[in-house]
Amino acid sequence: MSEAKASIDKQTVDQVAKFGGEHYKYGFTTEIDVDKIPNGLSEDIIRFISAKKEEPQWLLDWRLDAYERWKTMDEPDWAHVDYPKIDYQDLCYYAAPKSMEDGPKSLDEVDPQLLETYSKLGIPLQEQEVLAGVRKVAVDAVFDSVSVGTTFREELAKDGVIFCSFSEAVKEHPELVKKYLGSVVPKSDNYFAALNSAVFSDGSFCYIPPGVKCPMELSTYFRINEANTGQFERTLVIADKGSYVSYLEGCTAPMRDENQLHAAVVELVALEDAEIKYSTVQNWYPGDENGKGGIYNFVTKRGDCREDRARISWTQVETGSAVTWKYPSCILRGDNSSGEFYSIAISNNMQQVDSGTKMLHLGKNTSSKIISKGISAGRSSNAYRGQVNVHPKAAGARNFTQCDSLLIGDKCAAHTVPYIEAKNLSAVLEHEATTSKISDDQLFFCQQRGLDAEEAVALIVNGFCRDVLQNLPMEFAVEAQKLVGISLEGSVG
Amino acid sequence: MSALLDIQNLHAGVEDTPILNGLSLSIRPGEVHAIMGPNGSGKSTLSYVLAGKDGYNVSQGEMLFNGTSLAYMAPEERAIAGLFLAFQYPLEIPGVTNMTFLKTSLNAIRRGRGEDEMDAASFLRLAREKSRALGMNDDMLKRQLNVGFSGGEKKRNEILQMAMLEPKLAILDETDSGLDIDALKTVADGVNALRAPDRGMLVITHYQRLLDFIKPDVVHVMADGKIVKSGGPELALELEKSGYGEYVGEAVNA
Ligand SMILES: Nc1ncnc2c1ncn2[C@@H]1O[C@H](COP(=O)(O)OP(=O)(O)O)[C@@H](O)[C@H]1O
Ligand SMILES: [Mg+2]
Numbered sequence: 001m002s003e004a005k006a007s008i009d010k011q012t013v014d015q016v017a018k019f020g021g022e023h024y025k026y027g028f029t030t031e032i033d034v035d036k037i038p039n040g041l042s043e044d045i046i047r048f049i050s051a052k053k054e055e056p057q058w059l060l061d062w063r064l065d066a067y068e069r070w071k072t073m074d075e076p077d078w079a080h081v082d083y084p085k086i087d088y089q090d091l092c093y094y095a096a097p098k099s100m101e102d103g104p105k106s107l108d109e110v111d112p113q114l115l116e117t118y119s120k121l122g123i124p125l126q127e128q129e130v131l132a133g134v135r136k137v138a139v140d141a142v143f144d145s146v147s148v149g150t151t152f153r154e155e156l157a158k159d160g161v162i163f164c165s166f167s168e169a170v171k172e173h174p175e176l177v178k179k180y181l182g183s184v185v186p187k188s189d190n191y192f193a194a195l196n197s198a199v200f201s202d203g204s205f206c207y208i209p210p211g212v213k214c215p216m217e218l219s220t221y222f223r224i225n226e227a228n229t230g231q232f233e234r235t236l237v238i239a240d241k242g243s244y245v246s247y248l249e250g251c252t253a254p255m256r257d258e259n260q261l262h263a264a265v266v267e268l269v270a271l272e273d274a275e276i277k278y279s280t281v282q283n284w285y286p287g288d289e290n291g292k293g294g295i296y297n298f299v300t301k302r303g304d305c306r307e308d309r310a311r312i313s314w315t316q317v318e319t320g321s322a323v324t325w326k327y328p329s330c331i332l333r334g335d336n337s338s339g340e341f342y343s344i345a346i347s348n349n350m351q352q353v354d355s356g357t358k359m360l361h362l363g364k365n366t367s368s369k370i371i372s373k374g375i376s377a378g379r380s381s382n383a384y385r386g387q388v389n390v391h392p393k394a395a396g397a398r399n400f401t402q403c404d405s406l407l408i409g410d411k412c413a414a415h416t417v418p419y420i421e422a423k424n425l426s427a428v429l430e431h432e433a434t435t436s437k438i439s440d441d442q443l444f445f446c447q448q449r450g451l452d453a454e455e456a457v458a459l460i461v462n463g464f465c466r467d468v469l470q471n472l473p474m475e476f477a478v479e480a481q482k483l484v485g486i487s488l489e490g491s492v493g
Numbered sequence: 494m495s496a497l498l499d500i501q502n503l504h505a506g507v508e509d510t511p512i513l514n515g516l517s518l519s520i521r522p523g524e525v526h527a528i529m530g531p532n533g534s535g536k537s538t539l540s541y542v543l544a545g546k547d548g549y550n551v552s553q554g555e556m557l558f559n560g561t562s563l564a565y566m567a568p569e570e571r572a573i574a575g576l577f578l579a580f581q582y583p584l585e586i587p588g589v590t591n592m593t594f595l596k597t598s599l600n601a602i603r604r605g606r607g608e609d610e611m612d613a614a615s616f617l618r619l620a621r622e623k624s625r626a627l628g629m630n631d632d633m634l635k636r637q638l639n640v641g642f643s644g645g646e647k648k649r650n651e652i653l654q655m656a657m658l659e660p661k662l663a664i665l666d667e668t669d670s671g672l673d674i675d676a677l678k679t680v681a682d683g684v685n686a687l688r689a690p691d692r693g694m695l696v697i698t699h700y701q702r703l704l705d706f707i708k709p710d711v712v713h714v715m716a717d718g719k720i721v722k723s724g725g726p727e728l729a730l731e732l733e734k735s736g737y738g739e740y741v742g743e744a745v746n747a
Contacts, residue, residue, distance in 0.1 A: 441584055448544050450569050466589075
């Protein structure tokens with residue numbers, strides 16, 4: 001080995017050494033008094049959560065029914081992931097900061113320590129004057145099992161937009177919740193959705209009235225803080241006829257040695273001519289380089305283009321979590337409705353990702369588009385699982401799928417599992433797939449132009465993801481680009 | 494004046510295959526040196542060894558750049574120190590625009606030198622000015638790096654990067670190959686514009702043609718991994734007539 005090579009290897013070793021400790025900058029813990037129930041799952045626990053939230057009887061019954069169904073179901077094992085069995089009796093299903101005991105407060109009354117936590121995460125919970133050129137973003141901040149505050153509610157209310165925590169929606173808009181809850185993801189849809197339906201604690205609720213273009217981006221920021229606690233939140237977004245909303249979701253968690261479960265459900269309903277853009281930057285703690293700790297992210301996300309010409313677009317940047325099991329999907333029910341799925345899924349070290357989408361064409365002339373970019377590094381495994389289904393009545397359905405995998409190093413794996421079922425002969429379905437590697441020559445070329453190896457990888461990967469990054473709202477795109485670089489730290493050497 | 498680049502008795506190769514066999518070469522600031530030689534004589538290898546490509550190992554000898562040994566420096570450190578290589582086969586990076594690449598590169602080098610990054614407006618102005626000077630239209634800056642570029646466009650793009658980065662030592666590896674006569678002139682103009690008293694250039698070429706446009710101070714003939722003859726510009730013309738046959742034989746017999 002030449003000395004030049006030796007010095008590079010030394011650098012790599014240094015980089016990898018600092019990797020475990022420093023690269024996940026959201027890994028801090030907030031020391032705060034919490035109200036936490038004993039571990040375990042039972043009817044009593046569900047009754048407790050429901051009572052805590054002063055829920056109506058119908059919702060408690062709904063939860064209990066979901067629980068009964070869950071008990072008869074088996075944990076799915078078809079995904080390309082491998083993790084030790086979860087002991088559902090050894091999890092805590094409700095933890096909330098003590099200061100939130102008496103329910104949601106106005107923003108001025110929120111515990112300063114919580115506000116500080118969010119400001120450290122870069123999430124503004126004050127409605128401060130925004131800088132020129134930066135659009136306003138309303139935030140609902142969910143901390144463990146509760147929403148600690150929602151910004152810009154009054155301003156949004158002027159346009160009739162309802163944006164609040166799920167618990168508040170149950171109290172203040174029960175008719176909307178009752179009408180739409182579980183209407184996209186039925187409570188027994190799958191094992192994790194059933195579990196969520198039984199024990200969900202909070203989440204965000206949003207309703208855009210007919211004809212309204214939501215005047216700012218809406219966002220939910222999920223933070224798991226407590227040890228040994230699962231997060232089971234529920235998001236429900238309804239875009240009434242002719243309305244438009246762009247919704248952002250972000251997630252982080254402290255670095256802990258034990259795994260934590262996040263089993264969320266997101267339901268989107270788009271009525272006639274409505275459009276929903278839902279973007280996620282998922283950055284849950286991925287575990288350390290040996291696969292210790294990290295979040296199990298088992299999430300059900302589905303959008304329903306319920307009426308004609310409705311449009312739903314999912315964009316996701318998945319960089320975190322130890323294990324990801326997630327398939328944001330679209331039901332294209334209305335004629336001429338359309339669904340899109342843009343995804344960047346990055347796995348490094350020992351991370352496992354099984355993600356993709358399902359496009360269900362039911363209406364006539366429905367169209368869907370899938371662009372998936374999977375990046376695997378380290379010893380990780382990254383699977384794209386996609387399903388395009390065309391119903392016999394869905395004349396004129398169209399789908400375009402592009403599925404690209406990029407491998408960094410030779411110890412990682414990428415899998416592509418596309419599943420296409422067309423029961424209408426007029427369907428036009430296109431599928432393209434590529435697998436590539438970052439070549440040593442590309443890396444050297446970038447290094448010769450002054451970039452270090454990690455900057456080079458970040459640049460090349462960002463180029464690879466360009467089609468998807470371009471779909472993110474501006475504020476998110478910049479963050480996402482940086483995140484792409486950070487999550488691949490230590491991947492070359 | 495001390496040498497900008499000083500190579501003494503360099504032995505190097507790829508993994509266990511020796512390719513350079515005791516090469517010595519010294520370039521002073523302000524000088525343009527040309528290296529000519531048959532295919533396979535080790536010209537590209539020399540450029541890779543100087544730039545620090547992984548897998549190219551030095552077994553003996555020394556390479557000093559401004560008095561500092563290159564051997565211990567990572568490729569990007571060499572770039573930051575002012576060493577630039579225009580590649581014989583420029584790489585493609587899909588999804589990364591020419592503009593983004595130039596900016597990332599320029600700012601990485603500025604950061605490496607402890608300078609501030611260039612602001613977006615100044616950068617844009619500079620990139621436009623330099624690319625126009627090379628007869629490239631602004632669209633080229635928006636295209637993905639070298640993706641779908643013709644051979645000539647790629648070479649021109651290398652010179653654009655050089656013009657933006659203003660290196661201390663520029664190594665041009667067969668920048669002339671694949672260029673028609675007009676493109677060759679533009680590229681040569683670009684190179685000549687960068688000639689400066691504090692800058693050195695090493696122009697690697699297979700043909701004498703390029704040297705009609707870029708007048709070298711010294712011409713070296715390389716064969717079998719070392720310099721077998723050095724002289725003035727007239728040496729290039731001689732080679733054009735007699736070919737490399739003589740040198741190949743000599744090196745093999747040596
Ligand atoms: N990666 C490599 N592995 C093994 N041999 C190589 C490699 N690269 C070049 N060579 C050999 O080294 C010699 C010099 O190659 P090169 O430096 O490309 O020559 P030139 O640029 O003068 O045409 C050739 O014999 C070539 O086959
Ligand atoms: Mg060559």
